[in-house]
Amino acid sequence: MSKVKYYYDPDTLSYRKIEPKKAKRYRNIAFFFLGSLLFGFLGLIFLLNTNLINTPHELSLQRELKNYELQFEILNRKMSQIEQVLGNIEERDNNLYRLYFEANPIPEEQRRAGFGGINRYKSLEGYNNSDMIIASTRRLEIIQKQMVIQSKSLDEITKLAEEKEKLLAAIPAIQPIKNEDLTRMASGYGWRTDPFTKARKMHWGMDFTSPKGTPIYASGDGKVERADNNSSGYGKHIRIDHGYGYMTLYAHLSQYNVKTGQKVERGDLIGFVGNTGRSEAPHLHYEVWKDNERINPINFYYGSLTAEEFENMLKYATQENQSLD
Known part of the structure; x- marks a missing residue:
C-alpha cells in the first residue's frame, strides 16, 4: 500500500x-x-559465474570432468603397476639373463630416455587439466618405449639361448662308454709308461678297458669328420667335429656305426670297442681337442657320472701306470 x-x-x-x-x-x-x-x-x-547455481548442462559437464579425472587417476595407478612389473623384468634381464649369456646390460639412461626435439604435446596445451594430461601421456609413451626396448632385448636373449643350447649340446659331456660296460678305467691323461717301448711318454687321452664289441657313444652333438684307418697308431678310429673349437677322437675300434660327414647327437651309437692299431688289448682310447690342442677328457664327464663315480675315475686316471697304446 x-x-x-x-x-x-x-x-x-x-x-x-x-x-x-x-x-x-x-x-x-x-x-x-x-x-x-x-x-x-x-x-x-x-x-x-559462481558455483551457487548450475544449469543441467553444466552439472552434466562437471560429472563428466570428474569421471575423466577419476579415469586418469586409475590410469596412473595402472601405469605405476606396469612400471613396477617392467622394472622387475628389466632387473632380471640385466642381472640374470644378459649376464648368464654374456651380453652387455642395457644402460638405464637408454631404457628411461624420453623424447627430444619438437613439442610433442602442443595439441594438449591450453586446457584446465593440460598438465595432468601431458604428464600422463609422456609417462605412457616412456612405458611404451621401455616395452619395445625390453621386447627387443628378450628377442636377443632368445637367440643367445638357442646358441647357448647348441653349445651345451655340442660340448663333449658324457663318458663314451657306459659305466656298466667298463672292465676298468685303464689309464688317464698325462705321463705314462709305453706298453711297447717301456719308455715314459705323454699319453694324450684316456683308455677305457672293455670287451671287444662294447658300444661306443658320441659324447656330444657334431659331425663325423673322419671314420677310417689312415692315422698311424689309432687303427680304426672316428673323429667328431663338435664346433666351437671342440673335437673328439675314438681309437682302436673294431667296427664303425657311422660314416664320414654324418651328423650325430650326444648318446648316438658310433662304433664298437676293438684292438686295432697300436694297442695292447681291447680298449677305447678317447681324446678331447679344443682349438687344436689336446686337453684332459676327465673334465668332460659331468653329464653321465655321479659324484662318487667321478671321484673313483679321477683316482684311477691320475695314477701314473702303463697305458694300453
Whole structure:
C-alpha cells in the first residue's frame, strides 16, 4: 500500500492531500522496472559465474570432468603397476639373463630416455587439466618405449639361448662308454709308461678297458669328420667335429656305426670297442681337442657320472701306470 502524503495549506489552515502527477508516477514505475531489470541481470551474471547455481548442462559437464579425472587417476595407478612389473623384468634381464649369456646390460639412461626435439604435446596445451594430461601421456609413451626396448632385448636373449643350447649340446659331456660296460678305467691323461717301448711318454687321452664289441657313444652333438684307418697308431678310429673349437677322437675300434660327414647327437651309437692299431688289448682310447690342442677328457664327464663315480675315475686316471697304446 503506497504512502499518502499531505501538505499544510495556510489559506485554509488545514492539511491537504498531495496528489502525485501522472507523469511522475509513470516515471517512477519505469525507474522501478528498469532498476529491477538491471538488478536481476547483474544478479544473473553473478550467479552464472559462481558455483551457487548450475544449469543441467553444466552439472552434466562437471560429472563428466570428474569421471575423466577419476579415469586418469586409475590410469596412473595402472601405469605405476606396469612400471613396477617392467622394472622387475628389466632387473632380471640385466642381472640374470644378459649376464648368464654374456651380453652387455642395457644402460638405464637408454631404457628411461624420453623424447627430444619438437613439442610433442602442443595439441594438449591450453586446457584446465593440460598438465595432468601431458604428464600422463609422456609417462605412457616412456612405458611404451621401455616395452619395445625390453621386447627387443628378450628377442636377443632368445637367440643367445638357442646358441647357448647348441653349445651345451655340442660340448663333449658324457663318458663314451657306459659305466656298466667298463672292465676298468685303464689309464688317464698325462705321463705314462709305453706298453711297447717301456719308455715314459705323454699319453694324450684316456683308455677305457672293455670287451671287444662294447658300444661306443658320441659324447656330444657334431659331425663325423673322419671314420677310417689312415692315422698311424689309432687303427680304426672316428673323429667328431663338435664346433666351437671342440673335437673328439675314438681309437682302436673294431667296427664303425657311422660314416664320414654324418651328423650325430650326444648318446648316438658310433662304433664298437676293438684292438686295432697300436694297442695292447681291447680298449677305447678317447681324446678331447679344443682349438687344436689336446686337453684332459676327465673334465668332460659331468653329464653321465655321479659324484662318487667321478671321484673313483679321477683316482684311477691320475695314477701314473702303463697305458694300453
